[in-house]
Amino acid sequence: MTRKTIKVDLLARVEGEGALKVVLHDGKVQSAELNIFEPPRFFEAFLRDRHFTETPDIVARICGICPVAYQMSGVHALENLLGVTVGGPLRDLRRLLYCGEWIESHTLHVYMLHAPDFLGYDGGVQMARDHAEAVTRGLQLKKVGNEILQLLGGREIHPINVRVGGFHRAPRKRELAPLAERLKWAREAAIETARWVATFDFPERERDYTFVTLKHPSEYPFNEGRIVSNRGLDIEAADYDAHFEETHVAHSTALHSHFRDGGGSYLTGPLARFSLAFDQLSPLAQEIAREIGLGRECRNPYRSIMVRAVEILYACDEALRVIEDYEEPDRSFVAVEARAGVGYAATEAPRGLLYHRYHIDDAGTITDAQIVPPTSQNQACLEEDLVDFVGSFLDLPDEALRHRCEQTVRNYDPCISCATHFLRLEMDRA
């Protein structure tokens, strides 16, 4: 009888702070826990009693890496509540803004956070010594994403231009022109990125995931669509709570999401989007995906870095399409008026599905808010990956095994700052 515990006290190269504990028993993995010890910041509590128009600025601060995702889920949930549809060029501009965040966030993860795992470095800066060309390309590609955020949002982190109903200021067509030139370069850099990561050495591990993603009939999912799975789920965001629940476990300050009634864990994010919405990728993104050896679906979480590269390419393509088709709108926003009600939305953050629900009163004051970030939704799945995979790596020396565990966590690009919050549970089943 041997019992061994692998501990990684502070996970590097994830957003926020977490630790990992894997318990082995007689050569088998007994349990895996991702401990999240980010201090709780109580966003859902202090959103109460704020005016609904403050939402985009406040919820952005949940996460410095994907503030646009929080802004987008927030404004769409409130527009759902207020019965407002934002269409035409404003809708396209929102897709463009999301493209910027996907390019920036995915590129940061691919080059600075995840690639070092595959190539054996402590981080991107150390990797730059031997892979200067790749790291420089990565930084410049990330910069193009940030340039979109700067122009359309005002700044890369916590953009100031998003409002319920649209934007404070819509860009002039001529302002977007220089971005197009940069994006043409970025598209090539994204193709090089995909080819580069495809050369990495991947552990051949697959799991039969339940994928959950937004699905839209004609476009790769950003802001709109039904919530679907590969097991027959097909619902509106308004029905999210009826199908999913969160539990508060002792070892983490992030909640764990599951399907209700013992329906188990599920996976959101790049693998889920790619596998369920492959046909909505741009032709070029599909072609490169095939060229680098991805099928129409991907169930190996270590290959998520390849899928992210394909999504970067898609985001460059989509951003170029938006810029090309852009016609300046007459007004930068649709007028909205407060009315009591409840609204729901889910959008696709780089890391996965991000669900928001708000109640407001007649004065426009928020009376209740619920936010379920992707890292909470993926955490149960991530822990199952560890239990499933780590057993087969046990012949590795301790340090290498620790690295492999960390890499398995980083497959998910977890944003621990986002996931740390508490939801109001309708019922405490734990």
Place this chain on the structure above:
Amino acid sequence: MPHRKPRLGVWKFASCDGCQLSLLDCEDELLAIAGALDIAYFPEATRGDVKGVYDLSLVEGSITTPHDAERIHDVRGRSKTLITIGACATSGGIQALRNFADVRDYMSIVYAHPQYIETLATSTAIADHVKVDFELRGCPINKGQLIDVVSAFLAGRRPNTPAQSVCIECKLKGNVCVMVTGTPCLGPVTHAGCGALCPSYNRGCYGCFGPKETPNAPSLSAWLSGMGMNEKALERIYRTFNANAEPFRKESERHDAQNDQG
């Protein structure tokens, strides 16, 4: 030039990670910074060694837990120069909204098991706990200013981050004042550094860089009130990302109905 590169540590407390991300968002300068400094501890970017002494520590986030209230003393003890970056570290951040409420109410609103959680009743700035050598403002910080701060450290000079108001930046940009067109704006009382971003996008400044050096918030509130803002709105406008910075805190309390002695 020193014989060895100065050791840099980047530390995180309660925050969104955005300010330390600003360092990684310096795409053109990052490798140069890595050449000038030994990035010894920066968990968001690299696996590294926490031990030893740091020539420069950049600290993000506020103090919200008993553990962090201890940890900051350890970080200070091992840092020759300690610079706080961002509104969480310089004023307590958005999570300082708990300071105006009962944190137990917050817990009961959102927790299934409050007993799993350790938290303080307040969120406070790093300078409330240890000596801070320089504070860089902003939610998030301006990455140009971050580079200036790091360069200033390397050159042994003071950073160049004027404490004037956002209004000065608007004038320098040639913006038409948004207050003239009836848009409430915190520019007159807010610390410069963003480049007058919000007014340049047709909206009022919402104070994310915190109070300027000598703000006259009561005077601005009178103007805003004249533009039709009610007491609740005035309380809210000062109570965001720098809610616990003293001039904003005091002004928000003047408009907080809970504080009425009637």
